[in-house]
Amino acid sequence: MKILVIGGGPAGMMLAGQASKKHQVILIEQNEKLGKKLFLTGKGKCNISTSATLEEFEAKIVRGKSFLKTALTNFTYENCLDFFKDLGCPLKIERGKRIFPVSEKSSDIIKALSLYCKNVDVKLNEKVIKVIKVNEQYKVITSKGQYVVDKVVVATGGLSYAQTGATGDGYKLFKQPLIETKQALVPINIKAIPLRKCLKLKNVKLICEEIELFGELDIYSSKIEGPLGIMMSSLINRKENIALFIDFKPALSLNQLQIRLDNNKYKDLSLILKDFLPLDIIPTFLTKCQNKKDIPYYLKRFPLDYLKLDSYSRAIITSGGIDINYIDAVTFESKINPHVYYIGEVLDVDALTGGYNLHIALAVAKQCAEYI
Ligand SMILES: Cc1cc2nc3c(=O)[nH]c(=O)nc-3n(C[C@H](O)[C@H](O)[C@H](O)COP(=O)(O)OP(=O)(O)OC[C@H]3O[C@@H](n4cnc5c(N)ncnc54)[C@H](O)[C@@H]3O)c2cc1C
Incomplete structure (x- = not known):
């Protein structure tokens, strides 16, 4: 044959x-x-x-x-x-x-x-x-x-x-x-955030509706990548009206974060945040959260403004x-x-x-x- x-x-x-x-x-x-x-x-x-x-x-x-x-x-x-x-x-x-x-x-x-x-x-x-x-x-x-x-x-x-x-x-x-x-395993483009260099976050969660991925996330000023970013792209590439959130403290509940915040002696927001976040991300965090009382909420649910998936030329796989x-x-x-x-x-x-x-x-x- x-x-x-x-x-x-x-x-x-x-x-x-x-x-x-x-x-x-x-x-x-x-x-x-x-x-x-x-x-x-x-x-x-x-x-x-x-x-x-x-x-x-x-x-x-x-x-x-x-x-x-x-x-x-x-x-x-x-x-x-x-x-x-x-x-x-x-x-x-x-x-x-x-x-x-x-x-x-x-x-x-x-x-x-x-x-x-x-x-x-x-x-x-x-x-x-x-x-x-x-x-x-x-x-x-x-x-x-x-x-x-x-x-x-x-x-x-x-x-x-x-x-x-x-x-x-x-x-x-x-x-x-x-x-x-659809593009899959591809970087996700987001609305620009003030970052001078790539932020490499470990032990965070990337959340979209019921999907929660835990691990390493790379954030650039206008896209997210790293294992969590590209895996999330495969799971959302057929969804509409996408809202993405980062949980910076997956191991702590809102209540536990609130208690830690109450114990924090600083008044200045940037100084408080040093206890909770890597230094490089604090300016970005402050673009969304300007009140002390809102800190626990935003630590658990920090929004990223989704724009679109990157092109096929950057996609590891086609769905x-x-x-x-x-x-x-x-x-x-x-x-x-x-x-x-x-x-x-x-x-x-x-x-x-x-x-x-x-x-x-x-x-x-x-x-x-x-x-x-
Ligand atoms: C940057 C990158 C990194 C990756 N890393 C991994 C990894 O580490 N692990 C993993 O599991 N997966 C990885 N992948 C995914 C993996 O490469 C693909 O799943 C795999 O190559 C698919 O194999 P395939 O044989 O189906 O297609 P392909 O590898 O795309 O091969 C198809 C072939 O068909 C040929 N062809 C197409 N049309 C015609 C035609 N008309 N006439 C003649 N020839 C034609 C093409 O030239 C091509 O050579 C990665 C992908 C990319 C892009």
Whole structure:
């Protein structure tokens, strides 16, 4: 059987390598090399997977939780460790259950996946433009020629970091229902606040309605980032009228803060606040809170004026894409276009940071290849 894979990211490479054990596989990548986005991951170290339990993993999935269950059950992090070890790229588990290559080089993950594709006919600098169904087969038209194949796998990624080749082509190659895309894991733009440099806050909460995230938050004069900022973006990207708040003192209740305030001997607001906040944020805090009696409230619920999410060019992942209701969750075959498969970020699945998104791309690709 002849299989053509569109896209040489982690999903496409994993599938092509696995399927090439039994079939003739062609992998078409428009870039001059494989894994251009993969190279950037984890700040060049590549957080390839996570040792989270299935339950913990599912808690980090924003869209597609039940759809991904079979693939995640069949490709665990232990499988991932073995897979890369066998390809000469051992992995290690770090703080927060994050998994990286021992070498801390994303290029080693790319080398390993390229090695896995040693029996694949890899075509670089070639872009798939159109696919036409011809009887029971597909004619794939590219920038350099055409191929007639039995099965087509779409692994073209999403829309984020377009310079890596993620241009959304996979959404248009077949008639397939789509869910509107949104930027995810992206900085959040806020109305400017008077800050000279980035404030790095630890042990705070970022709150939006019922969503409360605890951890580290980076505040710049006109955007928020850091783990809490970018994770919040994935959870609010389909909400309207967004109101964001910081709880600077999650460990203390309003009452406890009030008692501490009553015990504070200073009269000057700035001096009082030194007991409660890092120095750098006090001027910003004073733009919203000018009364001593209001201090506890604003310490628990300091408002940030939301403007919008930053652009796709800064988004780690794309939310939305190929509607998973029309994709088989076991084989990843389209329920509308027979012998067409969708894997990786092109699908309407996304998760928070921590190696979840790459693990999903690999697990789905592995499962799909086994069915093919
Ligand atoms: C800066 C950054 C850091 C990240 N860090 C992490 C991390 O540490 N851990 C983690 O889990 N996730 C991380 N991610 C997310 C992760 O990179 C993606 O989830 C993953 O790359 C998706 O894999 P994919 O194979 O589906 O798509 P991609 O990696 O986007 O690959 C798709 C490929 O398809 C090709 N293509 C598209 N259209 C065509 C066409 N018409 N013809 C031919 N080829 C085509 C593209 O050129 C591209 O190479 C990060 C993302 C970014 C942007």
